[in-house]
Structures are given as structure tokens and as C-alpha cells.
Amino acid sequence: FTAFVITVAIEGLGDKYGEEARLERDSWTILKNKKYLGDKAPPHSIQKRASFGIKPVISDSSKSTSKPVKSEKRTPQFKIEKNKKMNPTEIKAEVFLPGVFNLRQIELSLGEDRIQLETRTGNFYLDIFLPININISSAVAWFNNVSSVLHIKSSID
Numbered sequence: 001f002t003a004f005v006i007t008v009a010i011e012g013l014g015d016k017y018g019e020e021a022r023l024e025r026d027s028w029t030i031l032k033n034k035k036y037l038g039d040k041a042p043p044h045s046i047q048k049r050a051s052f053g054i055k056p057v058i059s060d061s062s063k064s065t066s067k068p069v070k071s072e073k074r075t076p077q078f079k080i081e082k083n084k085k086m087n088p089t090e091i092k093a094e095v096f097l098p099g100v101f102n103l104r105q106i107e108l109s110l111g112e113d114r115i116q117l118e119t120r121t122g123n124f125y126l127d128i129f130l131p132i133n134i135n136i137s138s139a140v141a142w143f144n145n146v147s148s149v150l151h152i153k154s155s156i157d
Contacts, residue, residue, distance in 0.1 A: 073118075073125035080115075080128070082156075091134060093152040097124055103143040106150060110139050115152065133157040 077096040082088035093115060100106060100119055109116040112133045117126040139154035 073122060076117075076124045076126055078126060078128070080130070088156060090153060090155050091130070091132070095126060095150040095152070097148050097150060099123055100143075100148055101145060106143065108141055108150070108152070110134070110136050110152075110154070112136065112157070117150070 078093060080091065080093045082091055095117060097106070097119060099121065100123075105120045107118045107120065113130045115126065115128045115130065118124070133156070134154040135157050136154070139152065141150060141152045143150050
């Protein structure tokens, strides 16, 4: 079955790209669980990967002490949804803030079409533009200490 699939693929390439793409069937080599052909393996390259949670250290030659660099602020997980009625009149938002234990650690700013949130611990920053306008005077926010979720509720203009 494998030989049939390879034959069909090679013939299809030959039909598409003409005679210069046709290969002799006797000289084909089918690699089984090998990533290269021959005795010598190709050189292995190491990719740079993100180092999540590891803080780089800056060392100054004039000072013997090193200080950690302030980690970048992360975007927290959030969910924004309209009321499921035919004419939605309110919008609800939930923001998951692990590591935040008190409402006083959160700075929340609401605009007509924007939600901006920053934690005083410096771990999280959220800046969202909404496709609709909200009524700021009717907006209410509360924080659940147990689940570390900030709830925001407002009516839509």
C-alpha cells in the first residue's frame, strides 16, 4: 500500500511539473523511520525557546552584586459576554487573577469602550477596547477572594 501511495504521489508531481520532475522508479529510496539518507546524520541545531518564569540577571562589572530584572506584565485570562437576550442590555466580564488576594491590589479603569486593569503587585496588565459603548455610571465590579476572579457588570448604551 505504501508503494502505491508513493507511486501515485510521484506520478502526480510528474504530471504537474512536466518531464523534469519525473524520476526513475528503480532509484527511489523509501526511508522507514529515518529522517536522513546515508551514514552521516545532518548537524543538529538547537532552537531558542521561551524561558517562562526565568528572570534574567544583569551583572554590572563595577558592582559585585547582581539584581534581577523586573518581569514583564502578563495578560490575565478573561471572558467578556453579552446578556443572551434578543436585545442585550448588559455586558459581563470576568478576569482571572491568580496570586491576587484582595480588591485593593487591583486598579480598574473603565471608559466608554475600554476596560483597563493593572495589579499593584505588577504581575498583570489588561487593556481591552470593546466594540460597544458601556454606561460607566451603571458599572459595578466585585472581587471573589476564593476564586481570584474579578467580576465587572455594566449596562450597554
